[in-house]
Amino acid sequence: MTGYRDIKEAVLRRIHAGEWPPGALIPSEADLAAEYGTARGTANRAIRELAETGLVERRRRAGTRVTHRAGRSALVAIPIVRAEIEAAGRRYGYALLDRRIEPGDQRHIGRLDPQAGAPVLALTCLHLADGEPHQLEDRLIGLDVVPDARDVDFTATSPNEWLVRAVPYSRSEHIFSAATPTEDDRGRLRLRPDEPVFLIERRTWLGAKPVTWVRLAHPGARYRMASRDHDAA
Amino acid sequence: MTGYRDIKEAVLRRIHAGEWPPGALIPSEADLAAEYGTARGTANRAIRELAETGLVERRRRAGTRVTHRAGRSALVAIPIVRAEIEAAGRRYGYALLDRRIEPGDQRHIGRLDPQAGAPVLALTCLHLADGEPHQLEDRLIGLDVVPDARDVDFTATSPNEWLVRAVPYSRSEHIFSAATPTEDDRGRLRLRPDEPVFLIERRTWLGAKPVTWVRLAHPGARYRMASRDHDAA
DNA sequence: GAGTGGTCTAGACCACGTT
DNA sequence: ACGTGGTCTAGACCACTCC
Numbered sequence: 001m002t003g004y005r006d007i008k009e010a011v012l013r014r015i016h017a018g019e020w021p022p023g024a025l026i027p028s029e030a031d032l033a034a035e036y037g038t039a040r041g042t043a044n045r046a047i048r049e050l051a052e053t054g055l056v057e058r059r060r061r062a063g064t065r066v067t068h069r070a071g072r073s074a075l076v077a078i079p080i081v082r083a084e085i086e087a088a089g090r091r092y093g094y095a096l097l098d099r100r101i102e103p104g105d106q107r108h109i110g111r112l113d114p115q116a117g118a119p120v121l122a123l124t125c126l127h128l129a130d131g132e133p134h135q136l137e138d139r140l141i142g143l144d145v146v147p148d149a150r151d152v153d154f155t156a157t158s159p160n161e162w163l164v165r166a167v168p169y170s171r172s173e174h175i176f177s178a179a180t181p182t183e184d185d186r187g188r189l190r191l192r193p194d195e196p197v198f199l200i201e202r203r204t205w206l207g208a209k210p211v212t213w214v215r216l217a218h219p220g221a222r223y224r225m226a227s228r229d230h231d232a233a
Numbered sequence: 234m235t236g237y238r239d240i241k242e243a244v245l246r247r248i249h250a251g252e253w254p255p256g257a258l259i260p261s262e263a264d265l266a267a268e269y270g271t272a273r274g275t276a277n278r279a280i281r282e283l284a285e286t287g288l289v290e291r292r293r294r295a296g297t298r299v300t301h302r303a304g305r306s307a308l309v310a311i312p313i314v315r316a317e318i319e320a321a322g323r324r325y326g327y328a329l330l331d332r333r334i335e336p337g338d339q340r341h342i343g344r345l346d347p348q349a350g351a352p353v354l355a356l357t358c359l360h361l362a363d364g365e366p367h368q369l370e371d372r373l374i375g376l377d378v379v380p381d382a383r384d385v386d387f388t389a390t391s392p393n394e395w396l397v398r399a400v401p402y403s404r405s406e407h408i409f410s411a412a413t414p415t416e417d418d419r420g421r422l423r424l425r426p427d428e429p430v431f432l433i434e435r436r437t438w439l440g441a442k443p444v445t446w447v448r449l450a451h452p453g454a455r456y457r458m459a460s461r462d463h464d465a466a
Numbered sequence: 467g468a469g470t471g472g473t474c475t476a477g478a479c480c481a482c483g484t485t
Numbered sequence: 486a487c488g489t490g491g492t493c494t495a496g497a498c499c500a501c502t503c504c
Contacts, residue, residue, distance in 0.1 A: 003493080030469095038493075076407075
């Protein structure tokens with residue numbers, strides 16, 4: 001029995017073998033289906049999944065081409081910090097360091113980008129593993145979009161966990177970087193001299209409205225983020 | 234017309250609205266199909282895609298449940314450095330700094346993990362943007378798996394580009410981290426004092442055999458890696 | 467206009483795991 | 486045993502875009 005996985009692997013192999021170099025047109029779904037003796041739906045699923053990884057590009061009428069700049073992609077899981085710590089067999093600790101409500105203004109541009117004048121909830125908290133600082137979280141929440149956040153007791157629940165449960169979002173964006181820590185980072189994460197921080201910045205929207213911005217700082221020398229691969233063969 | 238996207242959004246909304254809290258069972262494909270007046274295949278695709286993002290978990294006979302710890306995931310594109318630089322409108326430059334062939338031994342454990350005694354090609358090269366150091370590449374290639382690499386002129390072609398074109402792989406793994414630069418990093422990337430490096434380490438296999446290991450170091454203060462989102466609504 | 471991908475349908479069989 | 490998801494089929498209609 002030929003399945004969509006078989007077709008996917010076969011096409012992947014033929015691309016890697018050089019049969020279809022970058023830029024080349026691969027056979028249409030109908031031709032692939034005929035060649036492998038399946039329904040078109042089966043070939044469709046195979047090639048659709050290859051397109052999702054970026055290996056090929058599809059356009060109606062124009063057909064399916066092998067992508068030129070074969071960048072690789074990786075699926076990075078960004079765990080909830082509590083789960084990450086507990087999964088490592090360590091004791092999770094949490095502290096709310098600061099909570100303010102600010103009018104949305106210049107300070108938030110490029111981060112939350114709130115509507116002019118809309119109030120912003122600014123939180124700073126620390127996540128610990130076995131009592132040792134693990135992640136420093138600076139967060140902005142748009143109270144116009146998420147009014148309920150005003151009344152949540154964030155000394156008991158971390159904003160991450162509350163938001164995941166309470167607030168839907170439709171789009172998010174991440175930036176990963178290495179940085180020299182700020183003075184705050186240095187003190188709160190108890191960094192060694194010269195130790196950098198690994199930063200994850202995430203912005204989240206519901207439709208066009210910004211929901212939350214967060215900066216997650218990890219001690220660089222003690223943090224690595226791994227990914228499973230995304231291409232497959 | 235109700236499409237798989239409609240069902241996907243509807244289910245997403247109902248989960249976020251609290252109708253099905255984490256751990257709850259959502260209706261079977263057949264029930265959803267009946268509810269929304271579609272074929273089962275349509276409901277299948279909707280829920281399958283939600284499962285791919287990790288929002289729900291599916292098991293035969295047991296049904297589909299809302300995931301408990303809904304970690305988020307992001308799809309990170311790792312571009313070929315040349316394309317990345319040229320896409321930014323900068324001039325690409327490349328230099329091979331070092332090339333050695335070494336017997337596979339202790340030094341490579343945890344990186345390439347070559348078969349005992351198999352020769353390893355070790356390359357160091359620098360990628361520049363407008364003449365400024367952009368990425369320092371340290372690479373190991375298993376010559377037992379990729380014998381052709383021995384005869385390639387890597388002063389003309391960067392190993393990244395050659396490998397992408399010439400060698401298939403079946404699995405890869407990435408680690409992202411922030412680090413204090415080594416003395417080599419500092420000199421070759423012309424780092425400012427206290428400037429950290431952003432590291433990408435990638436290991437690639439063909440079946441069970443290690444193909445290549447690479448460490449890509451970027452000046453932290455000048456490098457950010459962005460991702461598109463992977464969850465969708 | 468015609469060929470390509472995008473999607474849906476109604477049905478089917480099977481694998482799997484819970485009961 | 487039986488209900489669930491996993492997949493395939495053969496056909497269909499449509500949207501898009503190149504010619």
